[in-house]
Amino acid sequence: MRRQVNHLEFDEGRLRWVHAALFAAYGHQHWWPAESPFEVMIGAVLTQNTAWSNVERALARLSASSALEPAAILALDPAELAEALRPAGYFNLKARRLSAFCVEYLAAGGLEGWGALDTETLRRALLKVNGIGPETADDMLLYAFERPVFVVDAYTRRIFARLGAIAGDEAYEQIRAGFEQTLGPDVPLFKEYHALIVQHAKQACRARPICPDCPLREACPAALAPSLHAKM
DNA sequence: TTCCTGAAAA
DNA sequence: TTTTCAGGAA
Structure with missing residues (x-):
């Protein structure tokens, strides 16, 4: 079921598909790397x-x-x-x-x-x-506090803008609310998802994207028509 | 606008 | 070798 929550154009199924595809590609990230x-x-x-x-x-x-x-x-x-x-x-x-x-x-x-x-x-x-x-x-x-809060960073904006889920310049709270309400409160999922986003942004979805081997390729307009998204 | 490094591209 | 780029908050 498609829900549009605060400018997040993806439904729950697509958000979970992206997570699953990233997890399949990169595995557990063991975040946050710290002793305490x-x-x-x-x-x-x-x-x-x-x-x-x-x-x-x-x-x-x-x-x-x-x-x-x-x-x-x-x-x-x-x-x-x-x-x-x-x-x-x-x-x-x-x-x-x-x-x-x-x-x-x-x-x-x-x-x-x-x-x-x-x-x-x-x-x-x-x-x-x-x-x-x-x-x-x-x-x-x-x-640190294990609260069900979805972290939005530059990588989140870049990846989901390329996927077409957001425009990319929405207010922080809009994007955060979109993810949280679509996925529901889930600390382990949020931890892993954000870690995978960081990994993917560094590995493939860089400022100059490396699309050929991208695990999200089939779902990504930017990978299919790079010229239209050159500056994203 | 300012703050500052280190990796990548030119 | 020099230049560009990536990355949050006030």
Whole structure:
């Protein structure tokens, strides 16, 4: 049954088909790669506008300074913190954001304090922290707090725009609501789906797409008529 | 607009 | 070798 929910043109069947096709092609992704919920959260901040491989180096440098927990991060000299974050890019900005986040995290009572809130309240609390926007908040909600929130990133927009499910420039909340309402709340599915989207966007559905071996080829207008979609 | 790195393309 | 590109939040 076709439902049009907030600009998402795909029905449940097509969304599940895409997931199944990606899973068949790439398998389990084991996301989010982190040792603890707190590490998920700092990774979410560091990965803003940044490739994950660069985030890993920054995390390794934090680890080398024994600074993978909030108190230890705040204890670092700001210049030292920024230096550790250098490989992740925007290091001065991210040093400030990470500190601001740690302050709020501790003030809120850490994982237990935030974990006691219902999803909407927690989301609003996260969004109030300077440096946490919708995508970063949703990374945290899904992978650190196990809440049924669908993460929308640049890769999600690109892939589903090419497939014809969205225009691509909709508001974040529109797309998120579309996926969540069409698929229904399902934490394991949302975790795996987003991880597969990232994998697929890096592997095949890049800015310059590699369509010939794409697992979604048969369902993709962009793969069938590349010239019409050259700039997508 | 600004913030910044590292991989890929030219 | 130099230039372009990819990637969120304020």
